[in-house]
Amino acid sequence: MSALQDWLPVKDKSKVEPDAPAPKKTAPHSTPKPSFPIGYFLFLGGILLVFNFLIPKTQAGFIEYSAFKQKVRDREIKRVEIGPDLIVGFPRSSADSAKRAAGPVNGQPGPGKSAPNIDPDGKKPSFQAIPVTDGGLVGLLDSMGVEYYSRAQGGNAFTRVFFNWILPAVFFMGLWMLLLPRLGGGGGGAGLFALGKSRAHIVEEGEVRVTFDDVAGVDEAKDELKELIDFLKSPAKYLAIGGRVPKGVLLVGPPGTGKTLLARATAGEAKVPFFRISGSDFVEMIVGVGAARVRDLFKQAREKAPCIVFIDELDAIGKSRTNLLGGHDEREQTLNQLLVEMDGFDPRVGVIILAATNRPETLDSALLRPGRFDRHVVVDKPDLPGREAILRTHSRGVKMDPSVELSAIARKTPGFAGADLANLINEAALLAVKSGRERVLQEDLDEAIEKVMAGLKKRNRIITAKEKERVAHHEIGHALMATFTPGSDPVEKVSIIPRGLGALGFTWQLPTEERFLMTEKEMLGRIDVLIGGRAAEEVMFGDVSTGAANDLGRATEIARQMVMDHGMNDRFRNVVLRSPKSGALSGVPQESLGPREYSESTQQYVDERIASIMKDRYTGAIRLLKEKKDLLERAARRLLEKETLSEQEFRSLIQEDALLHHAGAANG
Numbered sequence: 267m268s269a270l271q272d273w274l275p276v277k278d279k280s281k282v283e284p285d286a287p288a289p290k291k292t293a294p295h296s297t298p299k300p301s302f303p304i305g306y307f308l309f310l311g312g313i314l315l316v317f318n319f320l321i322p323k324t325q326a327g328f329i330e331y332s333a334f335k336q337k338v339r340d341r342e343i344k345r346v347e348i349g350p351d352l353i354v355g356f357p358r359s360s361a362d363s364a365k366r367a368a369g370p371v372n373g374q375p376g377p378g379k380s381a382p383n384i385d386p387d388g389k390k391p392s393f394q395a396i397p398v399t400d401g402g403l404v405g406l407l408d409s410m411g412v413e414y415y416s417r418a419q420g421g422n423a424f425t426r427v428f429f430n431w432i433l434p435a436v437f438f439m440g441l442w443m444l445l446l447p448r449l450g451g452g453g454g455g456a457g458l459f460a461l462g463k464s465r466a467h468i469v470e471e472g473e474v475r476v477t478f479d480d481v482a483g484v485d486e487a488k489d490e491l492k493e494l495i496d497f498l499k500s501p502a503k504y505l506a507i508g509g510r511v512p513k514g515v516l517l518v519g520p521p522g523t524g525k526t527l528l529a530r531a532t533a534g535e536a537k538v539p540f541f542r543i544s545g546s547d548f549v550e551m552i553v554g555v556g557a558a559r560v561r562d563l564f565k566q567a568r569e570k571a572p573c574i575v576f577i578d579e580l581d582a583i584g585k586s587r588t589n590l591l592g593g594h595d596e597r598e599q600t601l602n603q604l605l606v607e608m609d610g611f612d613p614r615v616g617v618i619i620l621a622a623t624n625r626p627e628t629l630d631s632a633l634l635r636p637g638r639f640d641r642h643v644v645v646d647k648p649d650l651p652g653r654e655a656i657l658r659t660h661s662r663g664v665k666m667d668p669s670v671e672l673s674a675i676a677r678k679t680p681g682f683a684g685a686d687l688a689n690l691i692n693e694a695a696l697l698a699v700k701s702g703r704e705r706v707l708q709e710d711l712d713e714a715i716e717k718v719m720a721g722l723k724k725r726n727r728i729i730t731a732k733e734k735e736r737v738a739h740h741e742i743g744h745a746l747m748a749t750f751t752p753g754s755d756p757v758e759k760v761s762i763i764p765r766g767l768g769a770l771g772f773t774w775q776l777p778t779e780e781r782f783l784m785t786e787k788e789m790l791g792r793i794d795v796l797i798g799g800r801a802a803e804e805v806m807f808g809d810v811s812t813g814a815a816n817d818l819g820r821a822t823e824i825a826r827q828m829v830m831d832h833g834m835n836d837r838f839r840n841v842v843l844r845s846p847k848s849g850a851l852s853g854v855p856q857e858s859l860g861p862r863e864y865s866e867s868t869q870q871y872v873d874e875r876i877a878s879i880m881k882d883r884y885t886g887a888i889r890l891l892k893e894k895k896d897l898l899e900r901a902a903r904r905l906l907e908k909e910t911l912s913e914q915e916f917r918s919l920i921q922e923d924a925l926l927h928h929a930g931a932a933n934g
C-alpha cells in the first residue's frame with residue numbers, strides 16, 4: 267500500500283527504494299592522511315626569507331664604474347678582481363703583503379658571509395663597482411701596471427647552488443606534494459608517485475575472516491552467491507564443462523542491509539583475495555585518475571586471480587550518462603574504463619566482480635548489459651525470523667542476561683535493517699554499562715529500540731500499529747484478487763516491511779510466461795488486482811485511505827488505454843481515439859501532440875466509460891472480497907505476524923481455506 271511503489275511487476279523487481287535516503291557516505295577506507303606539515307614549510311620559507319636579508323647588498327662600498335676607472339688611472343688601485351657581475355679593486359697602500367690566494371671572497375650580490383670590502387691583510391676598504399661591458403678596461407689596467415685576474419662567480423659553489431637552486435626546488439616540491447593529495451581526493455601518504463594507483467584495499471587470502479555465519483537473514487542472497495563461491499574454489503570443474511560463470515553480480519538493496527558485509531563474506535567463504543573500492547572514492551578526483559585507478563585495480567586483480575573485486579556504491583560512478591546536463595568528464599571516463607575492463611577480461615581467469623548499490627534505477631544501462639552486471643541479487647530488509655537471526659549474530663560478542671528474549675525484540679523492530687539492529691545491540695550494551703551492570707537486560711534492549719527508532723522516525727521509516735493493520739489487509743486484498751482472477755499471474759511474495767519513503771508494503775506477482783500481448787480480459791484482470799487493495803480496506807474498515815493512490819493511477823491508465831488506444835469499448839469499437847491524454851506516459855509534451863481528433867461528446871463518453879469500468883471492477887472486487895472475508899482476515903493476521911508471506915505460505919493459506927469451506931459445505 268503505497269503511493270509510490272506498492273505494486274511492482276516482476277520486471278521491476280530490481281527496483282528497490284527509489285526514494286531511499288541517500289546512503290551514508292562512510293569515510294572510504296584510506297590510509298590516514300599525513301598530518302599537515304605546515305610547520306615544516308613555514309620553517310623552510312623562513313630560512314629563505316632570512317637568507318634573502320642576509321645577502322649582502324654591499325651598496326655602501328660601491329662606486330661608479332667611471333669612478334673606478336678613474337681610481338685605476340690615479341694609481342690608487344694595485345690589484346683588480348674581475349667577476350662576471352662585480353669588479354673589486356684593492357688599494358695600493360697594502361700592496362706589498364697582498365696574497366692573491368687569500369683575496370676577498372665575496373662581493374658580488376650573491377649570498378655571502380664575510381664582509382666583502384675589507385682587504386684581508388691591510389684591513390683597507392676595497393673599491394667595488396658593477397662593470398660595464400668595456401673592452402678597454404684590460405688595456406687600461408695593463409698600461410697602469412695593475413694586477414688583474416678573473417674570478418669565477420661566487421665564492422663557495424656549494425652554498426650558492428644550494429641556496430639558489432636546491433632550497434627553492436625543495437620548497438616547491440614540498441608544496442606540490444602537500445597540495446596534490448588534496449586535488450586527488452586524498453591520495454594518502456603515497457603522495458605523488460602513487461597517484462594513479464588504485465586505493466582498492468586488498469585483503470589477502472585467509473585474511474578475510476568474515477563468513478556467511480556473520481551475515482544473517484538474507485538466505486536467498488546467500489544461496490545465489492554460493493554458486494560463485496563454488497566457482498572460485500574450483501574453477502576447473504566449471505571450465506571443464508564449458509560453463510559460463512557470470513562476470514559481474516550486482517547486490518541491490520536498501521542501505522544497511524549487509525551488501526558490503528555479504529561481498530566480504532563471499533570472499534571469506536571462497537578464501538580468495540578481496541579487493542574493495544568504493545564508487546565514492548572516484549568522485550572529486552582529477553580527470554584521468556579515476557580511469558587509471560580502475561585500470562590498476564584490474565591489473566592487480568588479474569595477478570591475484572582467482573579473486574573478488576568489489577565495487578561498493580556503484581551508483582557514484584555508474585550513474586546514467588544520459589540524464590546529465592553537460593556531463594561529468596571524470597565520472598564518465600571512470601565508468602568507460604570500468605566497462606572496458608569488464609569486457610576485456612576473460613571470465614576464465616577467475617576474477618569475479620561484485621558491486622553494490624541501493625539505487626539500481628540510476629545506473630547506466632550499459633552497466634547492466636549481458637557480460638557485465640547482468641545478474642542481480644536482491645538483499646532485502648530482514649523479516650521477523652531474519653531480524654532475530656541478525657540480533658543473535660550481533661549479540662555473540664555481548665554479555666546478555668539469560669532472561670533476554672531476542673525474539674521479542676525482533677517483533678518490535680519491523681523495518682529495521684541489519685545495520686539498525688547491530689546499532690541496537692550496541693546501544694543496549696552502552697545503556698547497560700551506563701547503569702553499572704555487567705550484563706545486558708531486556709530493558710536495555712527495549713530502551714535501545716526507542717533510541718534507534720527515534721533516529722529512523724526522522725527518516726520516515728516507521729509506521730504505527732494501526733497503519734500496519736490497514737497495510738496488511740490492503741496487501742492481502744491485492745494478493746487475493748490476483749489469486750481469484752482467472753489468467754492473473756500468481757502471487758510470489760506479500761510483504762508489509764516498510765521499504766523507504768512512501769512504500770509501506772508490496773505484493774509481487776510472478777508472470778508465468780513472457781507476455782507480448784494482453785487480451786481485453788487480462789487488462790480488466792489487471793485492474794481488478796490493482797483495485798483489490800482499496801476494496802479490501804473498504805470491506806474490512808468501512809472506509810478507504812490514501813494508500814491506494816498509486817494503484818488507482820495505474821488502474822485508471824489501463825482503463826484509459828483500453829478505451830482510447832485499443833478500441834475496447836462499445837460505442838467506438840475498434841476506433842482509436844488519439845488525444846493528448848493517451849500520450850500521457852510517452853513523455854511527449856502536451857502541446858506537440860496536436861489537437862484531439864474527436865468531438866467534445868466523445869470526450870465525455872470516454873470519461874464516463876473509464877469511470878464505469880473502474881466502478882464495475884471495484885464492485886466486483888468488493889463482492890469477491892466480501893465472500894472471502896474470513897480468508898482475508900486470516901491471511902492479514904498471518905501477514906501481520908510474519909511480515910512477509912512467501913508464495914508457498916500464501917498458497918497453503920488459500921488451500922486451508924478451500925478445505926474448510928469444502929468441509930463446511932459437506933456438513934451443511
Ligand code: ADP
Nearest residue numbers: 480481482521522523524525526527684685688
Ligand atoms: P550495506 O552495504 O548494505 O549498506 P553494510 O554491509 O555496510 O550494509 O552493513 C553495515 C553493518 O550492519 C554491517 O557491518 C553489519 O554489522 C550490520 N549488518 C547489516 N546487515 C546485516 C546482516 N544481514 N547480518 C548481520 N549483520 C548485518
Ligand code: ZN
Nearest residue numbers: 267272799817
Ligand atoms: Zn496497493
Ligand code: MG
Nearest residue numbers: 525526578622
Ligand atoms: Mg555498503
